[in-house]
Amino acid sequence: MRMRAAGTAVIGALALSVLAVPAAQAADGSRGDTKISGVVVNGGKPVVVSATGTKTITVSFTVTDDSGVKWAQGILYHGSDMDHADSAALANTGDKRSVCTEVNATTSTCKATYTLTAGANLINSVAGGWKVWAIAQGNDTDYVKKENAKTFQAQRLSKLTVNASPEPVKKGATLTVTGALTRANWDAGKYSGYSAQSVKLQFRKKGSTSYTTLKTVRSDSRGNLKTTVKASADGYYRYSFAGTSTTPAVSAGGDFVDVK
Template sequence: MRTRATVAAVSGALALSALAVPASHAADRGDAAQLTRSIASSLKESVSTAAPAPARRSLAAVKTANSAPKITKVVVNGGKPVVLDVKATKKVSLAITATDNSGVAGAAGFLWTGGATLEDVTNIAVPETDDLKCKAASATTTTCTQTVTVRSKDLANNEAKTWNAYVYALANDSDELEKEKAGTVKFQRASQLTVAATPKPVKKGKTLTVTGKLSRANWETGKNAGYAGQSVKLQFRKKSSSTYTTIKTVKGSSTGTLKTTTTKTTAEGYWRWSFAGTSNTPAVNAAGTLVKIKK
């Protein structure tokens, strides 16, 4: 996060020396360049000091022409968005699968955001602990997994968007590959949704007023703030049912507040608001509030 991290990793014969990145408030291209160089040099150093065969495949056994390793799969956070509230510290997994005809010595990377390339990077999330683990699926294919620690306090609100995964892979025959955009993951500001209904109980057939508020994490202030102008569904389920039905859709105010009325209330049950989410804010449902009918 904002380039304040070091990493040392060990996996069998593979041992990464510490990758040190100077702490700063926001990343720039110099930080990214240093980090990519550090990952490459550390993996190369680990190969040069790794255990001999049979821990590593003998290069003499490789009959085909040398070629760069291939990244076949990158999965960040198990394929799910990274959702952060105002005080969040989360462990995010980065799993890299690489293949090469000589076998894969290791693969490592980091998450970044900014412009179209690393030349315009604005923030970096890098591994901070000794946790790189590599597991060979075959003589040619290996998956290496790291954990990246992310903190909401190190993020700007406009960084709630799609982040990229930089990946570097090193083959046993010293061929190498790097990709600035080997994978992606969404960063999202955690959402909250409340509901209240009056009167409780309500007379059968009379008007019920339902209110609430949609808010989301403001990473820059460390507080939740109203999410303005969003469409939110008012839903109802009978007390005897487990399924909610949408009654109407209401647009929130400039502060995220919600208010509407219903007519001819006839059944006892639960009322709630439901928000479908946006690209930078996850979907959320309010806990249903029970409204009884007074005859």
């Protein structure tokens, strides 16, 4: 079976998180002056993964402690909190901790890569908001633990097509514009229609550099799009989708229509 339960990855993640003493449980906690700040996931961009793809991302943060930084660790997870996570990703380091580089006597930049894989720790039900669980410890054993140090989006790659016909067409005649909005189906390892979504039909007149929205069309149960417009001038028609929390924005390449 290609897809394994995302929960399998979670069990391993939680087991390893216990090794991050004093992180015996997931909830926030601290002792002393250790601080975590400036968490950045994937350069601040959503993590977009194709139907069968793998995405390796970098997570970095700053740790401060008056005695210096001993170690730090981050776990990426999906769920209301770490105790109820239904998927996760551990750092791609041997000990699953971040690699910390000293900036000065009290500050270090801690960084690690993580891998998100369609059909493994990415299944359809976990698309959307993920969180970073993070912990850091100073050389004096002070520590800080954050259950939600940062949020980010894990999204299903989207695709959009367009076709305007007939071509060429007489001025004032009716054009039929079809297309399809699909997105990665991580469970099935293919692209499936994204239904009931509002998609804009846009037009760019020949010689212009910008598109104007003509109308909004709703995708059907299979993600298909279809509408009609009156041909007015030579130019390009495209569909444009604004995106959702689980699926990124996408625009089709313009289809040129010659108006006689």
